[in-house]
Amino acid sequence: MSTTSGRPRRATVHDVAVVAGVSRGTISRYVNGDPYVSASAREAIEAAIAEVGYVPNTAARHLVMQRTESVAFIVHEPHSLFVEDPNIGGILLGANAALSEADHQMAVLIVDSERDTDRVARYLSGGSVDGAIIVSARANDPVARVVEKLKIPAAFVGHPPGASSAAFVVIDNRGSARAITSRLLETGRRRVGMIAAALDRDSGSDRLAGFTDALGDRFDPGLIEPVPLYSYSAGRDGMTALLERAPDIDGVFAASDAVAAGAMEALRAAGRRVPIDVGVVGFDDSAWARRTLPALSTVRQPAEGLGRQAAALVLAQLRGEAAPGEMLLDCEIVWRESA
Structure with a gap:
């Protein structure tokens, strides 16, 4: 099949019907999954489709269904x-994986x-997706507000303050x-600090709260170093600042594994041995935890499970089902040589 311009002409339902010897209506029912074929x-x-190279026009199908069969994965980082x-x-x-299965x-x-916020807001407002998964939302996150205003079926990974999504x-x-942190204290550490990342979102503020709980009366606000991001460079810079302020520090809880890896670099540069001089623990059990020397003690969180469950909640809402207010997944401590 060709045109005068030399570009191949896209095969149509009519072409399939001619080759298959059936009506266009039968082709339409087949393409739309009608069991009565x-x-x-x-x-x-199926033989005719293979012969003529027909590809269904999904855009037209979505227009009829008023569905895009697409879900936005929004990361505020x-x-x-x-x-x-x-x-x-x-x-x-x-x-x-969960969306692909559906x-x-x-x-x-x-x-x-x-x-980016304005661009994403326009994209969502244009009906380009049926739902949204939102990761790393901050308190009063503008994109989260857009999603809630548009009433798009959504699921948050985490629970940012002020978000009212279901x-x-x-x-x-x-x-x-x-x-x-309690496990770190049990190793005999006396001056334990924290590199507290991402305090503008629930994960960061909650991890700081848990650290404070564990220290109890021993909590020293002077041993907290806030950093903006869960990043290697933030950990390195945060540890450098802590050492300058508290050179006798002998234990550190880093708010993520990447932060912990950066902290361990700063400790090595300062001539401090891990775990002999300073015990270090992180959070995530990501690839960072297995790259460090020594290997990092950390909290294992189910990252893929979080994504899979968030997608499942969005898909459930698209089917008209009520989503639970909150789904809690388990974590576990993985104890290695760094502490």
Whole structure:
């Protein structure tokens, strides 16, 4: 099949009908999954589709159905951290697996600036997706407000303050942080500090709260170093600042594995041995935890499970089912040589 311009002409339903020897209506029923198509007609249609190279016009089908069969995966992080943080990748893969099993597509949207916020808001408002999975939302997150205003079926990974969406997939950040800090204290550490990342979102603030719980009367606010991101460089800079302020520090809880890896670099540069001089623990059990020397003690969170469950909650809402208010997934402590 060709045109005068030399470009191949796209095969149509009419072409399939001619080759298969059936009506266009039968072709339409087959393409739309209608069970009332005979086995012989189905076989003829499939052979004709292969012969003429017909590809169904999904855009037209979606227009009729008023569905795109696409779900947005929205990450409110800098572009560099999207690549650096293995947890985001794990959440994305879990979500994509669940959506793929349901024959839905994923549209990945990264929010790194106010301009990105405006762009993503316009994209969502245009009806380009049926639902949204939102990762790393901050308190009063503007994209989260857009999603809620448009009443798009959505699920948050985490539970940002002020979000009123019906669906959240979470882990017990506070309890897990308390547990691993307590384990660190049991090794005999006396001056334990924290590199507290991402305090503008629930995961960061909850991990700080868990650390504070574990220290109790021994809590020293001077041993807290806030950093903006769950990143290697933030951990390195945060540890450097802590050492300058408290050179006698002998234990550190880093709010993520990437932060812990950066902290261990700063400790080595300062001539401090891990774990002999300073015990270090992290959070995530990501690839960072297995790259460090010594291997990092940490909290294992189910990144792919978070993504898979978030996608399942969105798909349930698209089927008209009520989503649970909050789904809690378990974590566990993985104890290695760093502490």
